[in-house]
Amino acid sequence: MARNLKINLKYFNFINMNKKRFGIIASVYLVLTQDNKTLLLLRKNTGFEDGNYGLVAGHVEDNETLKEAMIREAKEEAGIDIKVDNLELRNVLNRHEVSNERVDFFFSVNKWEGEIINNEPEKCGGLEWFDMGVLPENVIGYIWQALEDVKNKRFYREIVVEK
Secondary structure, eight states: OOOOOOOOGGGSOOTTTTSOOOOOEEEEEEEEEETTEEEEEEEOSSSSSTTSEEOEEEEOOTTOOHHHHHHHHIIIIIOOBOOGGGEEEEEEEEEEESSOEEEEEEEEESOOBSOOOOSOTTTEEEEEEEETTSOOTTBOHHHHHHHHHHHTTOOEEEEEEOO
């Protein structure tokens, strides 16, 4: 039975409401696998890791859940439709970077609708399937680590990125 949660606001301290809070950048990544191969995306013209392989991915936008963001990015970048119930969270990666803090959520999906196409050719040099055991050398480092973690069923990792 669902309960309504009533919050008595008098118990909250509103003195520091204007205090700037610590912010985390949240991103979602799609680990698409088929016949022991993973779909990778070759980045170009983005200003971040251009010339290297990543995954279908993107930032979570305001008023968007993680799964909603993943569904949106899959459609925007690869032209496929995914149902929310088919998404499975497989890995969480907390990246401590010099200028910011990031939390990356890696989802897998077994079923999707539509043909995989490069919907963003201005930012993507191509989408290509690679054998899970023989990924190209130019996979972005933290993406490679997350794929290894997914393969080995490790759910969470923290890394420090030094530039």
